[in-house]
Amino acid sequence: MSSIRRGSNRPHLRRARLALICFSIGANAICAGGIFCFPLISPALATHLKLTQPQLTTIALAGMSGQYPFAALVGKIVDYYGPWVCSLVAAFFFSTGFGLFAWEINTPGDITQPSTSLFYHLTLYFFVSALGTVFSYFSSVFAASKNFPDYIGVSAGTSMALFGLSPTFLSILASRYFSSPDDELDVTRFLQFLAILCGCVHLLGGLTLHVIPPTSEDVATGAAPSDNPEEPDERTALLPNKTNGNGQIEVQVDVVPDVVVEGPKAKQSALDVLKDRNFWALAFVVFVVLGTCEMIISNIGTIVLSLPRQTSVIPSLTEPPSTSHTTSTQVRMLSIANTLSRLLVGPLADIVSPMPSGAQDGTRGSMRKHLISKMAFLTFSAAVLVCSCAWMVAGVRDQTGVWALSIGAGVTYGCTFTVLPSLVSSVWGLSNLGRNFGIITYAPFLGTPVFSYLYAFVAAAHSPAIKSGTGGVEDGAAELCTGPQCWLLTFEVSAVVTTAAFGVTLYLWRVWKGKV
Secondary structure, eight states: OHHHHHHHHOHHHHHHHHHHHHHHHHHHHHTOOGGGGHHHHHHHHHHHHOOOHHHHHHHHHHHHHTTSTTHHHHHHHHHHTOHHHHHHHHHHHHHHHHHHHHHHHOOSSOOSSOOHHHHHHHHHHHHHHHHHHHHHHHHHHHHHHHHSGGGHHHHHHHHHHHHHHHHHHHHHHHHHHSBOTTSOBOHHHHHHHHHHHHHHHHHHHHHHOOOOOOOHHHHHHTOOOOSOTTSOOTTGGGGGGGTTTOTTOOGGGOOOOOSOOSSGGGGOOHHHHHTOHHHHHHHHHHHHHHHHHHHHHHHHHHHHHTSOSOTTTOOOTTSOOOOHHHHHHHHHHHHHHHHHHHHHHHHHHHHHSOSOGGGGGSSOOOSSOOOSOTHHHHHHHHHHHHHHHHHHHHHOSSGGGHHHHHHHHHHHHHHHHHHHHHHHHHHHOSTTHHHHHHHHTHHHHHHHHHHHHHHHHHHHHTSHHHHHTOSOHHHHTTOOOOSGGGTHHHHHHHHHHHHHHHHHHHHHHHHTTTTO
16 A cells, blocks of 8 residues: 555656656557568568578568467566566567577678578577567557556557557668668668667666556556556455545446456466367457468568559569569558557447446446447458458459558458457456467467468469479579469468358357357
C-alpha cells in the first residue's frame, strides 16, 4: 500500500512516467519490424549473392518463424519480471542479428558462385533478429496492456498498430536515405542502420518500460497492476479497500478484463489449456490464417517480380522488370492495411465485445452492452484471406492486380493478431495471458514454414534453370521464377485450407456464444 500512497501523492510524476512509457512503447513498436523488410533486400541477395528461391525462403522463414519458438517463455518473462527485461534482451538480439547480417554480406562485389556457408550464416543472423522481434513485440504490447488494463483493446491494439506500421516506416527510410539514384537499395548500410537504431531504442525501453504501481484512485477503478509479482496484482490490490471504509468499492465493479477471478481457472496449468479441444480448433485457424499471411509477407517481392507490368504490353516473362519501387509500394500497402486494421479492430472490439466470458457469474459488471462475439473478427479475417487467395487464382496475371493480395493479407494479419490476445484472455484468463498467448503462437510457427516452402518449391519447380535442365546451380541461382505458374498451385491450396479455417471459426463462434 505504500507504493499506492506514494503514487497518489505524486500524480504529476506518475503522469510523466506514463507519458515516457507510452513514448517508449511507440518507439519499440515502430522500430521492431525490420524482418518484415526482407522483400526489399531479397532481390539484392539473389542478384549479388546468387541465392536460390528456396534459400531466400529459408532466410525469410528464419525471420518469420523465429518469432515463435520462445514465445511462451517470453510471455512468462513478461508475466514475472516485466516488459523492461524483454526490451533489454531485444536490444541485444537486434544489434547482434542485423549487425552480423550486414557484416556477412559486405563483400567488395558480386560473387561468382553461391556460398553454402554464407547462406547458413545469413539464416542464423536473421533468426537472431527474429528473436529480437518477439521480445520487442511482447515488451510493447504487454507494457501497454498491463499499464492500461481497463482499455486492453485500445492499448494493445495501438501498440500492435505501430508494430504493423513499422515496415512502412523503415521502407520509407530505406528508399529515402539508403537507395542509390537508380533505386537500388544499399542493403549493407541499411542493415547497419537498423542494428544501431533498434539497439538504442530498446535500451531506452529497458530503462522505462515498467508497470506503474496503482494509485488509490486507480485501485477504485481497477487500474494498473504492479511490476513485482510478490506485490498485490490486478485482483488482490482491490482487497484492502474493503476494510478502509470506502464502501462504494466492491469486487462486483472491477472491470479489469480478467476471466480468472476464482476457482480452478485461477490456477489453470498449461496442460489444462492443451486438454481443451476448442484450443486446438483455434490453433488450427491461427496455423492456417497466420501461416498463409506470413508466406505472403515474406514473398510479396518475388510474387511481384514473377509478373509482367501490364498484360496489354505483353513483355517477355523472362525479362526481369525493374521493380524496386513496385516492391516497396506493395510492402507499404501491406503494412498500411495491417496498421489500419489494428487501429480499427482494437477499439471496435472494446466497444462491441467489452465483457469477457467470466463476467456471467456476477463478479464483475460492465457499463457497456456486449453486442457481438469476438469470434466475428476472426471469422472476418478468414473470409478476407479466402477472397484474397481466390483472387490470385482467378484474376491476377500482371503486377497491377497484386495490390488486392497485399491489402487482403495486411487486413487479415492485423485483425487476427489484434483480436487474438483479448480472445485468449476471455476464454482462458488474463493472469496467464502471456503464457497462453505464447502457446497459441506456436501455431503460426508451424504454419509459416508449411506454406512458405510450398511456395518456394512450386516456384523452384518452374524456375528457368530447372525447366531447361541445363547448367548447374551457379547458372540458375540468380534467376527468379517468372509467370503465374510460379505461385498458382500455392494459392489454390491456400484457398482450400483457408476456407476450412473459415468454417472452423463459425464453429467456435457457435460454441463460445455468450462467452467471448
